[in-house]
Amino acid sequence: MESSDGPELPSQVTCFEILPRLPSKSLMRFRCVNLGCNKHTHLLLTASDKTTKQQHFFSLQINQQGSRTPAAHLLTLQTPPTENERLYTAQCMNGLACLYLSNTSAPKQTDPNHPVRIFNPCTRESISLPHTSPASCTAHVTHHFGYSPLTNEYKVLQVQKLIPAVGDVHFMFKVFKMGASLWRHIEVDLNDISFDPLNFPLHRRSVCVNGAIHWMHGTHNPIVVFNNEDEKFRVIPLPEDYTCFTHLISYPVGNIVGVGGYLGLIESRYAVPFYTIHTDELLLQSSGLSRQNPACMKVILYNMKNESLRRSDIVFPDKWAYLTRTRFKLLTSYEESIEPLIR
Structure with a gap:
């Protein structure tokens, strides 16, 4: 029997129409035989509807031609009916997104009264995730998503800052491991860490690289590291020719980024690298998307090899055209994954 090469289905149809309907076991078998199923980078976008108190999430595949690819709707979540708008933000690891509510006046200080979600786009x-009650004197709560390649474990680190302090305790740390049923409290002796924790900006965006979560300290020179395997904090000194005060990037973007499995430090207030993608390009854009007309927005990509720039346009389906009056945000980037959430 002769084989014929028929037309190839677009990846948008495969990922968003076919794969979500398959059981997890079938998806895992598919991953074993299809080595190219997570080859392309996608952008995770969001827009909120203040009238309905809903937040919509969209996915856009990055292509190498720069052609207009319609964004696909993924998920709609209800947001709290509060006076100050609270929206979900996201961190991605290996195609899984950790979604948690934040206050727009302090984008990384999450709302402890709503559960954290793990979502496979x-x-x-x-x-x-199970609800975890904050301490009565908790000033704010932050969450950071990490992955350990050695143990193949996904973890969410929760940090509660206590004001006023309970005795000598200024922070409370909890960890949730995917597959577990409860959050687990971890002991951290702040006297044993070589950085000032009281001035540590945990609200900054963290970057998980090689099994560890990284932050810039902000007021001091080290990079603070939380190891997902032994659950210990440590510090990495900055390069001698880098001055964080000189190159400080405006909150909340931060001045640290993951680049091809390495940490990158930003030295400019302009064209901030947001993420790297499968084409080895840097996404140069803040979390807000630039727009040329009400129905089309764009991001800028920088090719590090030939030092050239290109534009990638974003087009939304007609069904969601009414949202174009809303400010869209770029949350993160991710690669396709069929990793099951329940193991």
Whole structure:
């Protein structure tokens, strides 16, 4: 029987129409035989509807031609009916997104009264993590998503800052491991760490690289590291020719980024690298998307090899055209994954 090469289905159809309907076991078998299923980078976008108090999430595949690819709707979540708008933000690891509510006046200080979610944009599977009650004197709560390649474990680090302090305790740390049923409290002796924790800006965006979560300290020179395997804090000194006060990037973007498995430090207030993608290009854009007309927005990509720039346009389907009056935000980038959320 002769084989014929028929037309190839667009990846948008495969990922968002076919894969979400398959059971997890079938998806895992598919991953074993299809080595190219997570080859392309996608952008995770969001827009909120103040009238309905809903937040919509979209995915856009980055291509190498720069042609207009329609964004696909992934998920709609209800936001709290509060006076100050609270929206979900996201961190991605290996195609899984950690979604948590934040206050727009302080984008990384999450709302402890709503559960953290783990969401797979490819399969559209979503789970809510168990509720964990904050201490009565908690000033704010932050969450940071990490992955350990050695143990193949996904973890969410929760940090509660206590004001006033309870005795000598200024922070409370908890960890949730995917597959567990409860958050687990971890002991951290602040006297044993070589940085000032009281001035540590945990609200800054963190970057997980090689099994560890990284932050810039902000007021001092080290990079603060939380190891996902032994759950210990340590510090990495900055390069001698780098001065964080000189090159400080405006909050909340921060001045640290992951580049091809390495940490990158930003030295300019302009064209901030947001993420790297599968084409080895840097996404140069703040979290807000630039727009040329009400129905089309764009991001800028920088090719590090030939030092050239290109524009990638974003087009939304007609069904969601009414949202174009809303400010869209770029949350993060991710690669397609069929990793099951329940193991």
